[in-house]
Amino acid sequence: xxxxxxxxxxxxxxxxxxxxxxxxxxxxxxxxxxxxxxxxxxxxxxxxxxxxxxxxxxxxxxxxxxxxxxxxxxxxxxxxxxxxxxxxxxxxxxxxxxxxxxxxxxxxxxxxxxxxxxxxxxxxxxxxxxxxxxxxxxxxxxxxxxxxxxxxxxxxxxxxxxxxxxxxxxxxxxxxxxxxxxxxxxxxxxxxxxxxxxxxxxxxxxxxxxxxxxxxxxxxxxxxxxxxxxxxxxxxxxxxxxxxxxxxxxxxxxxxxxxxxxxxxxxxxxxxxxxxxxxxxxxxxxxxxxxxxxxxxxxxxxxxxxxxxxxxxxxxxxxxxxxxxxxxxxxxxxxxxxxxxxxxxxxxxxxxxxxxxxxxxxxxxxxxxxxxxxxxxxxxxxxxxxxxxxxxxxxxxxxxxxxxxxxxxxxxxxxxxxxxxxxxxxxxxxxxxxxxxxxxxxxxxxxxxxxxxxxxxxxxxxxxxxxxxxxxxxxxxxxxxxxxxxxxxxxxxxxxxxxxxxxxxxxxxxxxxxxxxxxxxxxxxxxxxxxxxxxxxxxxxxxxxxxxxxxxxxxxxxxxxxxxxxxxxxxxxxxxxxxxxxxx
Amino acid sequence: xxxxxxxxxxxxxxxxxxxxxxxxxxxxxxxxxxxxxxxxxxxxxxxxxxxxxxxxxxxxxxxxxxxxxxxxxxxxxxxxxxxxxxxxxxxxxxxxxxxxxxxxxxxxxxxxxxxxxxxxxxxxxxxxxxxxxxxxxxxxxxxxxxxxxxxxxxxxxxxxxxxxxxxxxxxxxxxxxxxxxxxxxxx
Numbered sequence: 001x002x003x004x005x006x007x008x009x010x011x012x013x014x015x016x017x018x019x020x021x022x023x024x025x026x027x028x029x030x031x032x033x034x035x036x037x038x039x040x041x042x043x044x045x046x047x048x049x050x051x052x053x054x055x056x057x058x059x060x061x062x063x064x065x066x067x068x069x070x071x072x073x074x075x076x077x078x079x080x081x082x083x084x085x086x087x088x089x090x091x092x093x094x095x096x097x098x099x100x101x102x103x104x105x106x107x108x109x110x111x112x113x114x115x116x117x118x119x120x121x122x123x124x125x126x127x128x129x130x131x132x133x134x135x136x137x138x139x140x141x142x143x144x145x146x147x148x149x150x151x152x153x154x155x156x157x158x159x160x161x162x163x164x165x166x167x168x169x170x171x172x173x174x175x176x177x178x179x180x181x182x183x184x185x186x187x188x189x190x191x192x193x194x195x196x197x198x199x200x201x202x203x204x205x206x207x208x209x210x211x212x213x214x215x216x217x218x219x220x221x222x223x224x225x226x227x228x229x230x231x232x233x234x235x236x237x238x239x240x241x242x243x244x245x246x247x248x249x250x251x252x253x254x255x256x257x258x259x260x261x262x263x264x265x266x267x268x269x270x271x272x273x274x275x276x277x278x279x280x281x282x283x284x285x286x287x288x289x290x291x292x293x294x295x296x297x298x299x300x301x302x303x304x305x306x307x308x309x310x311x312x313x314x315x316x317x318x319x320x321x322x323x324x325x326x327x328x329x330x331x332x333x334x335x336x337x338x339x340x341x342x343x344x345x346x347x348x349x350x351x352x353x354x355x356x357x358x359x360x361x362x363x364x365x366x367x368x369x370x371x372x373x374x375x376x377x378x379x380x381x382x383x384x385x386x387x388x389x390x391x392x393x394x395x396x397x398x399x400x401x402x403x404x405x406x407x408x409x410x411x412x413x414x415x416x417x418x419x420x421x422x423x424x425x426x427x428x429x430x431x432x433x434x435x436x437x438x439x440x441x442x443x444x445x446x447x448x449x450x451x452x453x454x455x456x457x458x459x460x461x462x463x464x465x466x467x468x469x470x471x472x473x474x475x476x477x478x479x480x481x482x483x484x485x486x487x488x489x490x491x492x493x494x495x496x497x498x499x500x501x502x503x504x505x506x507x508x509x510x511x512x513x514x515x516x517x518x519x520x521x522x523x524x525x526x527x528x529x530x531x532x533x534x535x536x537x538x539x540x541x542x543x544x545x546x547x548x549x550x551x552x553x554x555x556x557x558x559x560x561x562x563x564x565x566x567x568x569x570x571x572x573x574x575x576x577x578x579x580x581x582x583x584x
Numbered sequence: 585x586x587x588x589x590x591x592x593x594x595x596x597x598x599x600x601x602x603x604x605x606x607x608x609x610x611x612x613x614x615x616x617x618x619x620x621x622x623x624x625x626x627x628x629x630x631x632x633x634x635x636x637x638x639x640x641x642x643x644x645x646x647x648x649x650x651x652x653x654x655x656x657x658x659x660x661x662x663x664x665x666x667x668x669x670x671x672x673x674x675x676x677x678x679x680x681x682x683x684x685x686x687x688x689x690x691x692x693x694x695x696x697x698x699x700x701x702x703x704x705x706x707x708x709x710x711x712x713x714x715x716x717x718x719x720x721x722x723x724x725x726x727x728x729x730x731x732x733x734x735x736x737x738x739x740x741x742x743x744x745x746x747x748x749x750x751x752x753x754x755x756x757x758x759x760x761x762x763x764x765x766x767x768x769x770x771x
Contacts, residue, residue: 040750094753426758433754440752445629448727451708452631452639 006251011236021300035308042137044070072145077287077306080105095339114283134279140269159264161199165206166240169331172351174290179213183220189273208232295353312341326355333412367420375414385414392431471522478529485536631707632729687728695740702732
């Protein structure tokens, strides 16, 4: 099969160190004494725990429910008892804790009832949902939920689907062994993806240092009766990077801030295809994965490991040499030293390397950058690491972005070739996380500002509304009272002036112009209404026995009344209402 | 005669340019003070009032007018002071208060009586609840301004520093190890 291959710029050829772990077939790692299953194992929302301490779980039972579309479910890796749902240290360079479900295995390894389905009878939506429920994520290292990648772009027709079996990182052989031993299931899994995405071609890219894997895949493709092309690509790190492999196989360069689907290409890892097939055709969610255990050990080998197995227990199976002083998760180029040997194996764990100074001698101290440009030549993304380094170091993050720091895939080629041994990738990681943190702060500040302004607006509006309501109510009440008072006055003997209509008018007319006026008017109206009420009461309470008085009695009463007026205890009856005048 | 012509030309030029400038000043008039917006973008929008102004915008306006110092914002920290100094060309001054780590308010569920006083005090509406119902603070929206602490009649609100977690963890600045060079002994 002859095909024109393309090239990506840069790349390095570190010693592959793969043969050590290729000698033996895949072994099943025993069930460990205790499983610590982190809930957040994929990109996207953190799954919500659906079990609690004391619950009995079966192998494959849901323990973490996907939160949102870009999120994948988490399952119990074996049967047993949940002993805790708590924070535990993570296989993450930070060494910080995250929520985990701790399971004590009962040793029976009893499955939940598995429901194999024929995916061809399901709609694409149902297949995607099943993959999400089964916790299928990209096992190449990025752990992006696979169902989220299985929707073809509506505008760009799907041209090629790339199945990534390149496995370019030194030491790691888990994909190689998977393709050698379980090629048929990988091909069938790729068939599911093909049926969902409907690409014109399916290309399986394998580095040419894995001829056995390529042969096995070719045989499997023929056996299954598919038309996939198995293509051997030159061994060059990082040919297994999604963008690099797409470039090599299709010649398409995925631009910054665009996704490969925008160019009609999608890329999946071989192990992802395998787990997708197990999930659909066998009803088995992702509860284990292949892990290469290598490095400073007697018996490097690939193991099928339950998710949540403590790394130190796994490493013991390969009998590490006594001078082992740490565990590297991932390969030597992109991996990191785990903060604690007890951290669990997660879906992203493809390789454990026992670390020792003999195997990885400590780096000589960093020297100043001599601007030789070796990093720029090695960069597979055609960036200028020496410039990005300069600005990251000076914390001039705006400039690092001008040099496209977010296109950096942190492959480590620049650090690998640097003659001054500068840890360039560390500077880029520092700059990236600093930029993200600032972005978060900026968003939080913007949101706070928006909410604050809205609150002020709302308070003002509420005040105005309240004032208006009050004014209306007061006016209505005043009118009512005035009418009552008028009625009372009409029924009583003493003819009284009827200030009702006038007061009602004074209360209603100023309510319109503005909120402040309305408020004032409302207050006045209330005061006035109260005064009207008091007056009406006073008038209503007029003694009825004042009709047949003797002249002396009348005189005495008048005198008393006069004294009271003089003492300002009561208002003279004829005087106008002062409140009424004020309001006008 | 020549001199008169020269004066006339200059005068004409002055009139034409003056008219152009006058037109431009009306046509391209900038609404509001752009400096205030720039200052406000630097302020952390905590709305805490610790600067003595009722919110970040009034403080920004006061700085723009030159009425306020640039070191009055504790949540902005020294970094904020530095950035304001860079923007305004003023001198960097030490912060006028203690710099605190970012924090959020937490309501003790057992003590809260549902009085709604903290809800009214919160400048960013980050507290939910109703009369005689338990109140809860939305952690993501809380700016840590502490304005809800004084109104609480049962002192059930306390502040907790925001701890580092996996989502907000940052890679550290690569430290360059400096080792003493081995001293050469005179032969």
